[in-house]
Amino acid sequence: MHSLTPAEWTAVELSLRVAIIATAVALPFGIAIGWLLARVDFWGKTLLDGIVYLPLVLPPVVTGYLLLISFGRRGPIGSFLADYFGIVFSFRWTGAALSCGVMGFPLMVRPIRLALEAIDRRLEDAAATLGAGRFLVFLTITLPLALPGIIAGAVMCFARALGEFGATITFVSNIPGETQTISAAIYSLLQVPGGEAPAGRLVLLAIAIALAALIISEWFARRAGMRFRGE
Amino acid sequence: MALAVDVEKQLGAFRLAVRFETAGGVTALFGPSGAGKTSLVNVIAGLLTPDCGAIRLDDAVLFDAAAGINVPPHRRGIGYVFQDGRLFPHLSVRQNLDYGRRMSGRVQDAAEFERVAKLLDIGALLDRRPRTLSGGERQRVAVGRALLMRPRLLLLDEPLASLDIGHKREILPYLIRLRDEAGVPMVYVSHTAAELRLIATNVIRMDGGRVVAADGLDLLREADANSLV
Numbered sequence: 001m002h003s004l005t006p007a008e009w010t011a012v013e014l015s016l017r018v019a020i021i022a023t024a025v026a027l028p029f030g031i032a033i034g035w036l037l038a039r040v041d042f043w044g045k046t047l048l049d050g051i052v053y054l055p056l057v058l059p060p061v062v063t064g065y066l067l068l069i070s071f072g073r074r075g076p077i078g079s080f081l082a083d084y085f086g087i088v089f090s091f092r093w094t095g096a097a098l099s100c101g102v103m104g105f106p107l108m109v110r111p112i113r114l115a116l117e118a119i120d121r122r123l124e125d126a127a128a129t130l131g132a133g134r135f136l137v138f139l140t141i142t143l144p145l146a147l148p149g150i151i152a153g154a155v156m157c158f159a160r161a162l163g164e165f166g167a168t169i170t171f172v173s174n175i176p177g178e179t180q181t182i183s184a185a186i187y188s189l190l191q192v193p194g195g196e197a198p199a200g201r202l203v204l205l206a207i208a209i210a211l212a213a214l215i216i217s218e219w220f221a222r223r224a225g226m227r228f229r230g231e
Numbered sequence: 232m233a234l235a236v237d238v239e240k241q242l243g244a245f246r247l248a249v250r251f252e253t254a255g256g257v258t259a260l261f262g263p264s265g266a267g268k269t270s271l272v273n274v275i276a277g278l279l280t281p282d283c284g285a286i287r288l289d290d291a292v293l294f295d296a297a298a299g300i301n302v303p304p305h306r307r308g309i310g311y312v313f314q315d316g317r318l319f320p321h322l323s324v325r326q327n328l329d330y331g332r333r334m335s336g337r338v339q340d341a342a343e344f345e346r347v348a349k350l351l352d353i354g355a356l357l358d359r360r361p362r363t364l365s366g367g368e369r370q371r372v373a374v375g376r377a378l379l380m381r382p383r384l385l386l387l388d389e390p391l392a393s394l395d396i397g398h399k400r401e402i403l404p405y406l407i408r409l410r411d412e413a414g415v416p417m418v419y420v421s422h423t424a425a426e427l428r429l430i431a432t433n434v435i436r437m438d439g440g441r442v443v444a445a446d447g448l449d450l451l452r453e454a455d456a457n458s459l460v
């Protein structure tokens with residue numbers, strides 16, 4: 001394998017940055033929504049459930065278009081965030097992170113929700129009788145017990161974010177150095193004659209990153225599981 | 232210690248309507264399965280909210296429906312030993328024992344820890360995980376964990392029920408030592424008269440969600456005659 005050109009490195013670095021930021025920002029929301037769906041009964045729960053899973057079943061181009069008209073420069077949310085907070089998504093790498101986070105979100109919420117549903121709530125009662133208020137119970141009992149599910153959710157989201165193509169290219173286009181992730185770069189290379197060799201290098205690198213993510217998550221999940229089995 | 236309970240709670244088709252007072256020692260809640268003993272203990276701990284009535288522990292009101300008072304479980308200072316132990320699987324025995332102190336933010340008291348570990352003979356288990364403990368060891372750790380939160384009152388819900396006869400014989404002496412040495416008032420749930428004869432200082436008999444008798448240990452002799460053991 002030949003070494004990567006600076007342009008290819010840029011795509012790799014950008015992909016990692018986008019996927020990591022997307023996962024990190026989505027995680028607190030993923031835990032909150034997972035907890036809400038697992039633990040609280042409220043009016044409109046079915047609707048929220050549906051909205052969370054929508055990006056999983058919609059064509060990615062549709063999700064990207066919806067992001068464009070709501071978070072774009074002239075979109076209601078996009079213009080508000082730009083005017084009051086100076087946060088701009090359109091044609092920026094932050095927009096790529098947003099679309100990747102949205103696409104990965106359902107995959108993140110599901111294992112977190114399942115892990116929270118599987119927790120023996122009587123352990124939380126026991127913690128309460130030992131003097132822990134609701135937030136401390138969540139922090140010291142619920143969260144650690146749900147950790148394998150949270151790790152699984154984060155990895156699923158990261159993997160989805162790393163490979164996201166349709167929604168991202170629709171929302172923030174394919175700008176080298178700004179929004180051109182590995183997937184978009186491979187796509188662009190395959191559109192021009194002689195692009196197969198550099199595209200091949202990026203393909204191998206994508207496989208390597210995905211494998212590394214899987215191995216690291218497996219290691220984390222096994223360590224978390226070991227704590228419960230008492231090893 | 233003086234515990235005064237006068238509560239009602241509808242649980243599906245079952246109605247818990249209980250009134251009793253007790254003044255320390257080991258108060259046994261005695262009665263057949265389904266008498267409402269566990270529900271009553273959960274009410275005292277604050278895990279179950281009554282529909283009406285009041286609960287007082289010494290001069291503190293823990294619950295008063297009319298006055299709108301309902302102290303949450305984590306502020307009641309009541310220790311609870313569950314039938315199934317409920318040790319935290321992700322924590323070591325030492326961390327389980329230390330949990331109550333950590334949650335209340337008290338400074339570590341090595342002497343107290345040592346004393347409880349010795350009383351219950353669990354000093355050798357401290358670095359193990361709950362899953363590797365035997366049933367008897369697990370219940371002893373559960374008792375220690377509840378004791379180390381310095382409870383004003385200790386609730387024990389059939390602490391021996393999940394154990395076989397050998398483990399029951401193993402753990403009962405520790406509970407008797409607890410009564411005689413630690414001096415913590417206890418409410419002790421059981422449907423086994425033999426067990427209560429050894430540990431109880433007074434007995435409240437329940438059936439169908441109500442207190443049917445509350446006059447001392449004579450009840451157990453009568454129950455014994457009906458061979459409930």
